[in-house]
Amino acid sequence: MRALMAQVFTPRRVAALQPAIEEAVDVLLDRLGVAGADGRTVDFMDQFAYQLPVTVICELLGVPAADHDRFRPLAADLAEALELSADTDPGPAGAAAARELAGYFTPLISQRRMSPRDDLIGALVAARDADDGRLSETELLANLVVLLVAGFETTTNPLGNGLAILFGRPDLAAALRTGDVAVSGFIEEVLRYDSPVQVTTREAREENQTIVGVPVPEGSVLILLIGAANRDPARRSDPDRFDPTRSDVKPLSFGAGAHFCLGDGLARLEAAVAVPRLLARFPDLTAHPDRQPVRRDRLVLRGYQSLPVLIADPPRT
Ligand code: HEM
Numbered sequence: 558m559r560a561l562m563a564q565v566f567t568p569r570r571v572a573a574l575q576p577a578i579e580e581a582v583d584v585l586l587d588r589l590g591v592a593g594a595d596g597r598t599v600d601f602m603d604q605f606a607y608q609l610p611v612t613v614i615c616e617l618l619g620v621p622a623a624d625h626d627r628f629r630p631l632a633a634d635l636a637e638a639l640e641l642s643a644d645t646d647p648g649p650a651g652a653a654a655a656r657e658l659a660g661y662f663t664p665l666i667s668q669r670r671m672s673p674r675d676d677l678i679g680a681l682v683a684a685r686d687a688d689d690g691r692l693s694e695t696e697l698l699a700n701l702v703v704l705l706v707a708g709f710e711t712t713t714n715p716l717g718n719g720l721a722i723l724f725g726r727p728d729l730a731a732a733l734r735t736g737d738v739a740v741s742g743f744i745e746e747v748l749r750y751d752s753p754v755q756v757t758t759r760e761a762r763e764e765n766q767t768i769v770g771v772p773v774p775e776g777s778v779l780i781l782l783i784g785a786a787n788r789d790p791a792r793r794s795d796p797d798r799f800d801p802t803r804s805d806v807k808p809l810s811f812g813a814g815a816h817f818c819l820g821d822g823l824a825r826l827e828a829a830v831a832v833p834r835l836l837a838r839f840p841d842l843t844a845h846p847d848r849q850p851v852r853r854d855r856l857v858l859r860g861y862q863s864l865p866v867l868i869a870d871p872p873r874t
Pocket residue numbers: 559614703704707708711712715752753754756757758783810811812813814815816817818819820821823824
């Protein structure tokens with residue numbers, strides 16, 4: 558399944574999205590400018606950090622823009638199932654969301670069969686139909702739902718986490734604006750310092766394994782703490798210091814090995830386009846002085862629920 562996904566989710570397809578990402582960023586910044594005019598408070602998460610990944614993943618998949626808003630509550634319900642729990646059942650809300658999303662994609666798949674298109678749904682349908690049956694129809698649907706939700710719920714967070722860090726470091730925001738600090742180094746350090754995905758899991762499929770001296774019986778589930786690994790003092794000097802110029806950054810934020818994140822290139826590209834444009838467009842962007850940011854009440858996905866900002870000076874009286 559993974560090989561088939563990698564065949565269609567290619568670096569070329571991701572790179573080709575750059576103009577669409579630039580356009581989406583500019584449209585959203587325009588809206589942010591209007592919403593925050595005259596000193597009005599705007600929630601950066603709601604107005605920008607969430608909107609950008611949704612727009613981009615829908616563009617990539619080939620989902621009509623008019624349907625974006627429908628997915629937000631569904632994606633949130635499904636992502637709840639990612640949280641650690643002894644119960645592998647996604648719960649009634651998660652199961653209903655999965656059914657509704659599968660119901661949404663089913664006619665889109667049929668449409669692509671009748672009139673092929675060069676979007677990700679079209680490419681996956683073509684790959685499945687040309688393949689030796691590795692991907693069943695149900696798996697095709699499940700993978701489309703995973704892609705949609707993975708595109709929604711993760712990339713939002715480094716945008717908010719990064720901006721919150723900059724609010725505490727105006728020197729750094731200035732250095733990013735002048736180019737004295739590279740945007741790419743900043744993004745990698747945000748991914749390391751405040752990992753958007755804190756945890757991944759593995760199941761031991763072989764007998765008699767030992768990991769750093771701990772016996773791991775076959776069938777046991779391992780909870781791997783990505784956020785902690787990213788701040789491992791044995792691997793990085795002064796790991797609790799945010800330093801976008803560090804040479805030992807190498808974040809583990811997208812996992813490792815066979816299940817390494819499929820969307821890392823896309824997530825990095827979105828941030829690389831968004832950060833410099835945001836900073837250039839709003840030189841007076843600040844955290845709201847009175848309204849505190851609120852973290853999401855989640856363990857696995859780490860980000861902000863709301864991040865109130867001011868983009869322009871209030872009108873002087
Ligand atoms: C900053 C944003 C993102 C972060 C931090 C992130 C992080 C991760 C992590 C930690 C994993 C598990 C890797 C492992 O266990 O080794 C993963 C898997 C995955 N990610 Fe992402 N991700 C991000 C964005 C995206 C995007 C934009 C997409 C798709 C468009 C995506 C698609 C996937 C898929 C399909 C998998 C499952 C891969 C597999 O099981 O083989 N991710 N991601």
